[in-house]
Amino acid sequence: MVPNIIRGSSTYGVLKYLYGAGLKDEHEDPHLIGSWDGFAPDPGRSATATLQHLAQVLDLRVNQRGSRHRPARHVWHCPVRAAPGDRQLTDDEWGEVARRVVTAAGLVKTGDPDSCRWIAVRHADDHIHIVATTVRGDLRVAKLDQDARRVQTECRKIEEEWGLQRLNAGDKTAAKRPTHAEANKATRLGRKEPFRLGVRDKVRQAVAGAADEDEFFDRLTAAGLLIKKRLAPSGDLLGYAVADPDDVNGRGAPVYYSGSKLAPDLSLPRIRHRLTGGLPTAYPDQETGDRSTGRSRIPGSKAALARRRATGAAEDATHILEEGDEQEAAAVLVGTIEIIDILAQRSPADTQRQMLAAARSFERASRSHTRAAQGDRAAVRTAARELLRSGYATHRGEDGGVTAMLLSTLVLLAIAAGRWHAARGHDQQAAAAYESATWLRESYTLVAAPPMATMNRSGKALPAQVRERHARTVREHLPEGEHLLREYNWDALAATLAEAEAAGHDPAELLKRARSRRELETAESVTAVMVWRIRRLADLPAAPVATPAQPTDTRTSRRGPTDGPAAAPPRRPAR
Amino acid sequence: MTAGRFIATASLNAARGDGIDRDPQDRLDRAVDELAASRAQLARAGNNLNQIAFGLNAAGVLMPDDLTATLNAVRDAVANVDDAATQLVGR
Numbered sequence: 160m161v162p163n164i165i166r167g168s169s170t171y172g173v174l175k176y177l178y179g180a181g182l183k184d185e186h187e188d189p190h191l192i193g194s195w196d197g198f199a200p201d202p203g204r205s206a207t208a209t210l211q212h213l214a215q216v217l218d219l220r221v222n223q224r225g226s227r228h229r230p231a232r233h234v235w236h237c238p239v240r241a242a243p244g245d246r247q248l249t250d251d252e253w254g255e256v257a258r259r260v261v262t263a264a265g266l267v268k269t270g271d272p273d274s275c276r277w278i279a280v281r282h283a284d285d286h287i288h289i290v291a292t293t294v295r296g297d298l299r300v301a302k303l304d305q306d307a308r309r310v311q312t313e314c315r316k317i318e319e320e321w322g323l324q325r326l327n328a329g330d331k332t333a334a335k336r337p338t339h340a341e342a343n344k345a346t347r348l349g350r351k352e353p354f355r356l357g358v359r360d361k362v363r364q365a366v367a368g369a370a371d372e373d374e375f376f377d378r379l380t381a382a383g384l385l386i387k388k389r390l391a392p393s394g395d396l397l398g399y400a401v402a403d404p405d406d407v408n409g410r411g412a413p414v415y416y417s418g419s420k421l422a423p424d425l426s427l428p429r430i431r432h433r434l435t436g437g438l439p440t441a442y443p444d445q446e447t448g449d450r451s452t453g454r455s456r457i458p459g460s461k462a463a464l465a466r467r468r469a470t471g472a473a474e475d476a477t478h479i480l481e482e483g484d485e486q487e488a489a490a491v492l493v494g495t496i497e498i499i500d501i502l503a504q505r506s507p508a509d510t511q512r513q514m515l516a517a518a519r520s521f522e523r524a525s526r527s528h529t530r531a532a533q534g535d536r537a538a539v540r541t542a543a544r545e546l547l548r549s550g551y552a553t554h555r556g557e558d559g560g561v562t563a564m565l566l567s568t569l570v571l572l573a574i575a576a577g578r579w580h581a582a583r584g585h586d587q588q589a590a591a592a593y594e595s596a597t598w599l600r601e602s603y604t605l606v607a608a609p610p611m612a613t614m615n616r617s618g619k620a621l622p623a624q625v626r627e628r629h630a631r632t633v634r635e636h637l638p639e640g641e642h643l644l645r646e647y648n649w650d651a652l653a654a655t656l657a658e659a660e661a662a663g664h665d666p667a668e669l670l671k672r673a674r675s676r677r678e679l680e681t682a683e684s685v686t687a688v689m690v691w692r693i694r695r696l697a698d699l700p701a702a703p704v705a706t707p708a709q710p711t712d713t714r715t716s717r718r719g720p721t722d723g724p725a726a727a728p729p730r731r732p733a734r
Numbered sequence: 735m736t737a738g739r740f741i742a743t744a745s746l747n748a749a750r751g752d753g754i755d756r757d758p759q760d761r762l763d764r765a766v767d768e769l770a771a772s773r774a775q776l777a778r779a780g781n782n783l784n785q786i787a788f789g790l791n792a793a794g795v796l797m798p799d800d801l802t803a804t805l806n807a808v809r810d811a812v813a814n815v816d817d818a819a820t821q822l823v824g825r
Binding site: 208222272296 | 766770774780781809824
């Protein structure tokens with residue numbers, strides 16, 4: 160049950176619409192289903208009642224105040240719509256809804272003869288319109304502060320009491336939705352969505368991984384947006400607004416959206432808050448490679464390396480969501496949307512749609528009333544920044560493998576975010592996080608298919624006794640080992656363990672470490688998650704070429720672990 | 735009516751010692767209030783009649799003609815009250 164309060168200045172105008180044919184001729188049998196005293200004239204049922212008559216009766220107290228004291232927008236109009244899939248309510252039930260809504264809004268007090276006059280009109284199966292005038296019988300204007308919030312709360316109560324679909328309660332941290340007019344404009348221009356959404360994406364992407372304010376504004380410009388800065392008399396920057404150059408009003412001037420009107424956390428003060436504290440220095444050079452031998456310690460391009468590190472940061476973030484304190488968790492959520500935004504921006508065409516959808520859903524999950532402390536989001540934001548600086552990655556070879564590795568972790572992170580919000584009663588954010596996880600999983604499935612297939616092939620090609628040995632290890636060291644062995648991706652896990660062993664790692668030890676990192680109950684395929692975790696922990700290539708036992712393949716001999724130095728390379732320090 | 739206006743009227747009335755509104759606007763406001771009160775009374779009676787009709791209908795009894803006529807009379811009376819009030823406030 161969704162209420163939507165609209166204020167207006169013409170009672171007759173809104174009645175004419177309600178009793179008229181509708182914009183697309185969709186109004187059917189308009190009639191009153193309730194009014195302040197049950198005896199309002201109903202032009203839909205009575206032959207003598209007219210719209211003008213009804214408007215005059217509603218406007219009585221407004222007109223009595225005289226034209227000089229008429230409040231500016233005296234019409235309180237509130238359509239209340241049933242959620243799709245709800246049972247059809249009767250006229251009497253809708254009348255009860257209307258009564259409860261006007262009471263919750265503060266227009267009507269029970270037993271108060273001076274309450275505002277209101278009517279409720281029904282002209283369709285799934286919704287009603289409540290129209291009230293805000294001047295009370297004692298000629299004062301009704302106090303309607305926070306009416307929207309109170310009406311929403313009342314609707315949640317009705318849903319619960321009547322067993323209707325219970326919608327997710329908001330907490331005033333959602334981004335502003337495109338208005339009706341903006342949606343109509345998009346339809347008129349033949350665009351698939353209102354400008355506001357695209358502008359919001361671009362601003363969010365511009366702040367993702369940004370080091371300071373200047374960089375943020377440079378990236379806004381680079382994204383093709385027009386910027387209008389608001390300056391104080393002293394010359395200090397107070398705020399900003401951005402416009403899509405294609406989005407013009409009737410006079411041909413661009414339509415600007417200020418940051419806070421795009422999303423609460425995109426206002427300049429909030430962006431400054433996010434950017435203060437800076438970013439810690441990048442990872443130590445040593446990790447990137449061994450200069451003396453020229454050998455890269457971890458295979459892959461610079462982008463792949465950044466993604467591999469982001470995977471580590473995302474795993475830690477999941478851990479913080481499960482065990483860290485509130486402010487840390489809030490910081491992690493902000494960092495996560497930045498990582499997803501950058502991936503969405505850099506995503507090749509095949510997963511672009513899914514990644515953008517994931518970012519748009521997670522955007523809602525990144526905000527709640529729990530605010531991150533300043534400079535508290537170092538690790539995840541550093542990872543985001545490095546992703547940003549490392550350039551583009553394709554979905555082929557090592558790049559694709561590492562992207563799959565990162566996406567696999569992000570799915571679990573999004574689910575952990577959903578659980579974090581759900582535990583705190585943030586219904587909308589929890590739903591958004593789960594939706595985001597679905598989109599991320601869809602991209603993951605696309606990206607992970609080729610490397611997984613290769614690994615499964617290598618796994619199948621392993622000698623029987625090697626496979627048996629790894630199966631034994633898995634059975635011994637993991638509680639759910641039996642189950643893992645039956646999963647489709649078991650071959651890939653066997654191949655991974657074989658590779659790790661060849662690179663000088665102890666498979667049992669790796670399994671235990673991978674297992675100890677967070678519980679896996681939320682994962683769709685535990686084996687797949689284990690494969691990626693072990694590959695990351697052991698610094699194995701994320702997209703090995705088939706049958707790693709053959710060192711003739713040049714790529715394998717250059718990057719692969721099979722012909723690595725006799726002594727195992729030093730392990731990465733434990734986190 | 736604003737608070738200031740109320741105080742002004744009330745103190746003037748007290749000084750004059752009679753309870754009659756001298757200000758035409760006050761007289762009009764009072765008349766509109768009376769009409770609104772009558773409308774509320776009529777509606778209350780009408781709602782009772784409606785409930786009787788509903789009860790009879792639920793019991794399967796045919797609605798007596800008197801009841802229909804009375805309900806129509808209430809509706810007409812309400813319409814007349816509305817007309818009067820509309821004329822008083824103008825527009």
